[in-house]
Amino acid sequence: MxxxxxxxxxxxxxxxxxxxxxxxxxxxxxxxxxxxxxxxxxxxxxxxxxxxxxxxxxxxxxxxxxxxxxxxxxxxxxxxxxxxxxxxxxxxxxxxxxSNPEVIARTLRKLKNQPELSEDTIKKAVESLSLELVLTAHPTEITxxxxxxxxxxxxxxxxxxxxxxxxxxxxxxxxxxxxxxxxxxxxxxxIRKLRPSPVDEAKWGFAVVENSLWQGVPNYLRELNEQLEENLGYKLPVEFVPVRFTSWMGGDRDGNPNVTADITRHVLLLSRWKATDLFLKDIQVLVSELSMVEATPELLALVGEEGAAEPYRYLMKNLRSRLMATQAWLEARLKGEELPKPEGLLTQNEELWEPLYACYQSLQACGMGIIANGDLLDTLRRVKCFGVPLVRIDIRQESTRHTEALGELTRYLGIGDYESWSEADKQAFLIRELNSKRPLLPRNWQPSAETREVLDTCQVIAEAPQGSIAAYVISMAKTPSDVLAVHLLLKEAGIGFAMPVAPLFETLDDLNNANDVMTQLLNIDWYRGLIQGKQMVMIGYSDSAKDAGVMAASWAQYQAQDALIKTCEKAGIELTLFHGRGGSIGRGGAPAHAALLSQPPGSLKG
Known part of the structure; x- marks a missing residue:
């Protein structure tokens, strides 16, 4: 030292x-x-x-x-x-x-020395690890x-x-x-002469991925695997990647009013373009490296006679062609050109994973594990961590924007003013419309610019490839109707999957009421059917600290989490807690180790 x-x-x-x-x-x-x-x-x-x-x-x-x-x-x-x-x-x-390997080794030895923990229990705990880190421009990077x-x-x-x-x-x-x-x-x-735009902020986030995380994630997993092998005689599964990355840059319209539906659409395309660019570099390396001839019958059947001479290279070259076609299409879209989707357009992680994993399995079966566990394994782990979207984007919007949009709609339809209805009447209306197969939005309706922006954002979400958007976060969520309203707006946009919608409880009153809100939601049959046993809730740190002071806010956050954990366990719901902490103490900042130890029992399961 x-x-x-x-x-x-x-x-x-x-x-x-x-x-x-x-x-x-x-x-x-x-x-x-x-x-x-x-x-x-x-x-x-x-x-x-x-x-x-x-x-x-x-x-x-x-x-x-x-x-x-x-x-x-x-x-x-x-x-x-x-x-x-x-x-x-x-x-x-x-x-x-x-540092890092020694910390991992010391932790594993400490766990092994606890008589109540079997090696199998430790292995299962490792395999159940799931950590999602969020890149944000709040506060904005000044460098x-x-x-x-x-x-x-x-x-x-x-x-x-x-x-x-x-x-x-x-x-x-x-x-x-x-x-x-x-x-x-x-x-x-x-010093910047101009304030960075939301797209500039997103590019900064992509630079962090390229310059640090792209190599850092597979490096860390190699270290973890080596320490597990040495201390437990256990190898990590190939598909095991416990960390993923999400970004608020380009999606957080509550934190940055300059973020619009068009900006979010552009950042989604830009993120996919950057992913293809980085994976192209990886695949080019594999095209050069995977010159081997011997392959399993399964791989030879996959490539056919045309690729039998160099089966691994054949698959990698095909994947390279698809990545190049995808990148060219994304470039055209970023320039505002409307082009038909090319054949072989990559939209899902499985399309990257399957040919790479087929090569990995064949190399292992043919006694070439030393090759399989090189750059190919690193690329497979990047597919699991970053994938086609590179980083998934969270959408964040303030709850009153949804209320105002629905109020404008109900007034246009002549059925009353949603904004003035009681909570019970709002819930009854929302549940009825969520169960209805009839469209709610009239085709000839011309909403205000503010409402149009809310609807356009939902349209962007519906059109985005599944998996490219992580969650819809509702800031200043206070009631069950705040959550149901977002689901209705997404339904009207034509979304074809159950988008995770996370209420953000951030003021002292909202934290104190969080468990009541979630209990009411979980008692709604339609809602229970939609979430399929999984619920995300975001805990706010900045506004609660401003509202009540650091100590009172910390206690309210602890109590809210503890109550939510017990409610979800009783209902058989897997709860994921999204912590909006970082930076200064006023924003919940703290050493990561201390922050984890301070969590309520059971809060680290999701």
Whole structure:
């Protein structure tokens, strides 16, 4: 561990030196001297030197207007570089050897030492793991994507410099590249001139997937599998991927009023395009690697005479052609062109999975497991984690928007004002219409722009490939009718599957009433039939903390979850709790381990 910290300090020092050279070249020796003076005085002041502390304050107060910005930027850039170095050392091979695998191994050993837990129980617990992480632009990422990419490259240079076997000329090339990247960052505007659009935010999310998660997920599963094999003699099933990713970017119209139905449609297409782009790179690698001839009769029957010479490559080339056709069609749609769907358009994960898994099974059966468990296994796990949509999108809308839309509709139909009805009358109307086969929306109806937007959003959901949208989240949900209203609007849009609709209970009153709302819903026969034994509920952290204070909100969240768990267990419903926490303490932020331990008993099953 000391060796790791020593390497970190060395890299931070080296990056700081390169930054200093960049500042000197750009602004002259005097600015660099100012920065160094402030740095040294700050270090001494922190160590308790009061005289230097006063000198530091005087130095800062005497900075000229021309010096303020470059000095501030110098420290900002240095902190960015130090953070990049720290991130590298926390996930580098040396860091991993002392952290992630050891944490997994220590956890498994601790579980094995508990006499009440059999190895079979531990295996089943591992296989039942299911974690869904949500990418969100709330609060918006302030670092520009162009600077993020440069820091990713700096990270890559540090990794290569860590190789003790590189030649001197390679070391010099890497140092030259580091100087270029740091100079590029210094001369790049750190502040966006324009507020990022919802599409820009979505692109940032896709960049996170490409630059980090795409490789990180299969790497982690390899580590987990190795530790399970070593400690339990157990291998993970090929199809086991306990983590998936969802995004609110492009779907959260309550958090961002600029998110419209057209934006959501565009982001859905863009997400699928990015998935095809990433999978094309994977498949191209497999086309090159899977040159083997020997195959099972099942695989040979699948490829026929045409592909018998190189059966694995034949399947991969066919899959590559389908991905290319899908990507071309998506590009046209993103440009606003209406084209017929091409033959072989990929819309479901199974279409990616089946040819890849057929190759995997054949390689294993023919004694080529070492090949099957290489890049092919990584790609299979990416299909399970990301799939055709890349990330699934959540739709979030405020409950009153649905109420207002239905109020406008009922007034047009001359059957009253839905907004003024009692809760009992709303539920009676909604259940009657949900059971009816007759369309409720008149063809000649011209709703207001606000209502049209709500209806168009439901239409986008109905038209999207199944599996590309994770859930419809209703913020400020207060009553059973808030949930039923969304189901009715989706039905009228022609949705062909049961979309998960999650009420978000976020104020203190809503948290206290959450169990009553869900109990009423679960007592409705139509609703029980629709959800097929599964229910998602979102717990809000930010608004409840603002509403009641952190302590009172935390207790209300705990009580609400505990009551919901007991109600759903009694009703035979599998409850999934969606936690809207993260960032600051006011938004429910906390160390992940501590957050999990603080959950009510039984709350981590779904």
């Amino acid at each position: 000391n060796e790791q910290y020593s390497a970190l300090r060395s890299n931070v020092s080296m990056l700081g030196k390169v930054l200093g050279e960049t500042i000197k070249d750009a602004l002259g020796e005097h600015i660099l001297e100012r920065v160094e003076t402030i740095r040294k005085l700050s270090k001494s002041s922190r160590a308790g030197n009061d005289a230097n502390r006063q000198e530091l304050l005087t130095t800062l107060q005497n900075l000229s207007n021309d010096e303020l910005l470059p000095v501030a930027r110098a420290f900002s850039q240095f902190l960015n570089l130090a953070n990049t170095a720290e991130q590298y050392h926390s996930i580098s091979p040396k860091g991993e050897a002392a 520009r994507r162009t600077l993020i990419h440069k820091m990713v490259e700096v990270n890559a240079c540090l990794k290569q410099l860590d190789n003790k076997d590189i030649a001197d000329y390679e070391h010099n090339q890497l140092m030259r590249r580091l100087r270029q990247l740091i100079a590029q960052s210094w001369h790049t505007d750190e």
